[in-house]
Amino acid sequence: MADPGARWVIDLVATDFDEFAVPAVDRGADGPLAWAGYDAQRRAAAERSGETESVVCGVGRVGGTRAVLIAFDFRFLGGSVGTGTGDRIEHAFAHARRTRTPLVSLIATGGSRMQEGMLSLRQLQRIARQSTLLHEAGVPQLSVLRDPTTGGLWASLGAGADIVVGVAGAQVGFAGSRVRPSADRDDPAYTAEGQFAGGHVDEVCELEDLPSVVAEWLTLLSASSPEPADVPRALGAGVPAADGWSTVLGARSPGRPRADAYLDDYFDLRRAISGDRCGGVDPGMLCGIGLRGRRSVAYAAQTGTATTPAGFRTAVRLIRIAERLGLPVLTLVDTPGAANDAAAERAGVGPAIADLFSTIAAARVPVTTLVIGEGGSGGALALAAPDRMWITPDAYFSVIAPELSTAILKRSPDAVRETAEQLRLRPTDLLELGVVRGIATR
The missing domain is CATH 3.90.226.10 (2-enoyl-CoA Hydratase; Chain A, domain 1)
Incomplete structure (x- = not known):
């Protein structure tokens, strides 16, 4: 045409x-x-x-x-x-x-x-x-x-x-x-x-x-609103696993609901933004604005992959748009951690994470977080609201992956299951520790 x-x-x-x-x-x-x-x-x-x-x-x-x-x-x-x-x-x-x-x-x-x-x-x-x-x-x-x-x-x-x-x-x-x-x-x-x-x-x-x-x-x-975003309902398993290592394996399951399923269930209409405006795109970080009922909510959602510097910078860009327009923000955490290869270091993964931490800390609009899968270390925490975070029953959050923790502590590889339990990464543990405000229900 x-x-x-x-x-x-x-x-x-x-x-x-x-x-x-x-x-x-x-x-x-x-x-x-x-x-x-x-x-x-x-x-x-x-x-x-x-x-x-x-x-x-x-x-x-x-x-x-x-x-x-x-x-x-x-x-x-x-x-x-x-x-x-x-x-x-x-x-x-x-x-x-x-x-x-x-x-x-x-x-x-x-x-x-x-x-x-x-x-x-x-x-x-x-x-x-x-x-x-x-x-x-x-x-x-x-x-x-x-x-x-x-x-x-x-x-x-x-x-x-x-x-x-x-x-x-x-x-x-x-x-x-x-x-x-x-x-x-x-x-x-x-x-x-x-x-x-x-x-x-x-x-x-x-x-x-x-x-x-x-x-x-x-x-x-x-369609701006001063109210925080609602917590999405849990789409996967309704009951937390029996132990820490089983929780980790469940969160890594390829059959577990991912960000797209949560966003489709949550919004009546949504459109995506793309790119960090610095030459980078991370398909593992879904960002955009959606309509839930009669109000708009900005969202940034990890999809289970390692988040790249471009992904962190795109989330920062999304939150700054939300601040300008008075939109509440929903973040969905699901990543084994930040990308840790040489390309990520050259692209500034450390400064990109720091910028996201500070942007969420200083946000003038409410940010609501739901952990829907893996919560892997700082690459996951950077996307999380410090005071409005929930978790689904089939997710976990940990200072580091149990395998890496085992290696750092110079333990035998056979000690991974024991280490996972000691890290207290299950949803019920996180609730007891005060890390999350609640466990999402179906």
């Missing part, structure tokens, strides 16, 4: 659109730099697109949510940003902040406008400031990366949103096709799919699916 322009994409995703009034501004003949032929280029762009600038801004209804819309028209000088574009975008952000209305950017741009020089480039700082002010006000931002999204607008308006959605097949990158190294010109890194694989985009969807995707995200981002 083609993407002809700003009003077309507005009509695709929204109804009842009301465009903001645009005051006339005289910037002199051929613009602020008196660039020869600029006025003629603008007139030709207006005839081609039917617009007077590269963006159309206003308020519309997306699904059941009113939203401020900023839509780019690539037919107008490649969707480039000049001072007039900056005026419109700033007005849209100010309206969103003043009325506490979610903001959606539908981007298609080649970047800054050459004919306005540094005055054009400085619009990026102007837009970044408005984005920051909207974040501070706790108003949701979502950006949609259409074809193409390149240059400074990807690095400010696009990547600066709470949630970033890429349109399938769209060209997305800081470097546009004419300024990349020739050897990299067709590299898939410069696509929505490539940015998703690199941890910089939350999801990629087909253009025809965009209305439902944006509508669902706006619903999820707008």
Whole structure:
């Protein structure tokens, strides 16, 4: 499906659109730099697109949510940003902040406008400031990366949103096709799919699916609540195992319910965020926002694998989004521990865990934790709320795996079962020790 322009994409995703009034501004003949032929280029762009600038801004209804819309028209000088574009975008952000209305950017741009020089480039700082002010006000931002999204607008308006959605097949990158190294010109890194694989985009969807995707995200981002998340019900064994080692083996069983099953049981609707925005993705850390009844809950859930630095950083990112928007957080703990290979060390596993510990400790929204499987050492504890943690009957939490504890203590391998018992890692032990607040029931 083609993407002809700003009003077309507005009509695709929204109804009842009301465009903001645009005051006339005289910037002199051929613009602020008196660039020869600029006025003629603008007139030709207006005839081609039917617009007077590269963006159309206003308020519309997306699904059941009113939203401020900023839509780019690539037919107008490649969707480039000049001072007039900056005026419109700033007005849209100010309206969103003043009325506490979610903001959606539908981007298609080649970047800054050459004919306005540094005055054009400085619009990026102007837009970044408005984005920051909207974040501070706790108003949701979502950006949609259409074809193409390149240059400074990807690095400010696009990547600066709470949630970033890429349109399938769209060209997305800081470097546009004419300024990349020739050897990299067709590299898939410069696509929505490539940015998703690199941890910089939350999801990629087909253009025809965009209305439902944006509508669902706006619903999820707008249903805040000050109340803590409910504790999920236990899905596996209803009674704790008879001893510590049996508890460990049960938690490691491939047939035990995992995070996906718990999330599906808990939420009526959910969408995932992806990536740590530092080039990493950990498929073993599921993060996103879900709707439970009429309120939204942010979630971060381990899936039974060793958590990588990217996983810890994605959880941090999720919790910070939740804080901005006033969403309670649910974490599901299930990992044998943090990844401990050389690649994890080079990627900063220690600092990533430290950042997650401090983010949860300082969280201004309530965090609720359920241990659903293995609770392996600091890699598990980093995701756990210090004062609101529960455990399922078929899970355990331990300072370290019994086998590793046995080795560290220089015991015989035959002493693993005895060590597991001494570690007091069973749900009933943890309840007695005051580590957890309760054992979840079915």
